[in-house]
Amino acid sequence: MRENKTMICPNNHGKMIRKEMRKKAVLRDIPVSVKVEEYLCEICGFEAGTPEQTTIIKRKLCDAYREKVGLLSGEQIRRLRSKLNLSQKALAESLGVGIASVKRWETGSIQNVSMDKSLRNILNAVKPGNDHSGNQLFSIPRVKKVILEFEKYLGKKLLIKNDKLLFTAKYLWYADMLSFRELGKSITGSSYAALPYGPQLNNYSDLIDEIIHANVSDAKALTNDELKIIQRIAIKFPNKYDVYRAAHNEMVWKQKAIGMPIPYTDSVLLSEI
Ligand SMILES: [Zn+2]
Numbered sequence: 001m002r003e004n005k006t007m008i009c010p011n012n013h014g015k016m017i018r019k020e021m022r023k024k025a026v027l028r029d030i031p032v033s034v035k036v037e038e039y040l041c042e043i044c045g046f047e048a049g050t051p052e053q054t055t056i057i058k059r060k061l062c063d064a065y066r067e068k069v070g071l072l073s074g075e076q077i078r079r080l081r082s083k084l085n086l087s088q089k090a091l092a093e094s095l096g097v098g099i100a101s102v103k104r105w106e107t108g109s110i111q112n113v114s115m116d117k118s119l120r121n122i123l124n125a126v127k128p129g130n131d132h133s134g135n136q137l138f139s140i141p142r143v144k145k146v147i148l149e150f151e152k153y154l155g156k157k158l159l160i161k162n163d164k165l166l167f168t169a170k171y172l173w174y175a176d177m178l179s180f181r182e183l184g185k186s187i188t189g190s191s192y193a194a195l196p197y198g199p200q201l202n203n204y205s206d207l208i209d210e211i212i213h214a215n216v217s218d219a220k221a222l223t224n225d226e227l228k229i230i231q232r233i234a235i236k237f238p239n240k241y242d243v244y245r246a247a248h249n250e251m252v253w254k255q256k257a258i259g260m261p262i263p264y265t266d267s268v269l270l271s272e273i
Pocket residue numbers: 009010011012013041042043044045046
């Protein structure tokens with residue numbers, strides 16, 4: 001951006017010159033330095049930036065910090081988001097935060113480590129529309145919402161930290177698979193893999209804390225058709241061992257090697273419901 005304004009030294013030394021220099025700062029105890037353009041008084045050494053330059057400096061310093069501690073930079077977040085064809089609003093909903101947070105992270109604010117993890121989970125996820133997310137954008141608050149819905153119908157707690165989603169994941173899996181089979185898209189956008197104890201959410205051990213702490217009011221409301229599917233599964237498998245056994249009887253799980261993804265297109269092959 002070409003700026004035509006001039007800056008005058010506040011110590012009465014006249015025009016300052018535009019100069020590239022190194023700016024240092026300590027952000028959250030981490031020293032960072034970046035190359036930036038600012039105005040400098042050659043007589044007294046006073047440095048000042050235009051509002052535009054100051055914004056750029058702040059962004060560069062935050063990005064330097066994020067690079068140093070291994071967080072996604074604003075540019076990376078923006079690029080990955082565009083690659084998924086995801087609006088800021090959709091990403092915010094998926095994370096259970098306000099759109100202002102996404103805007104801030106993309107323009108320089110630093111996300112915390114746990115939010116960075118959530119961002120990576122979503123942004124590195126398979127593109128909606130392919131058969132690992134079931135045409136649905138992955139949403140952690142929605143995962144929680146579905147689990148709570150099952151709890152309501154089953155009358156028991158499913159979201160338990162040390163359960164490792166062993167039983168819960170099977171209820172989720174059936175809900176997503178049936179929804180894909182009958183409505184054309186999954187409910188939560190989760191991707192699943194064949195694990196020794198049955199179908200399981202990908203990265204579930206990383207996700208469980210986030211699911212427990214997710215704010216369900218950030219999730220898109222469940223449609224009537226989705227609620228009906230959840231209810232049907234709860235009626236069919238009233239006991240958690242029922243759903244466990246059923247999942248283990250499914251050929252789509254039995255025939256997969258451990259760790260292999262279970263695509264949503266396999267939903268037509270389900271036999272237990
Ligand atoms: Zn001066």
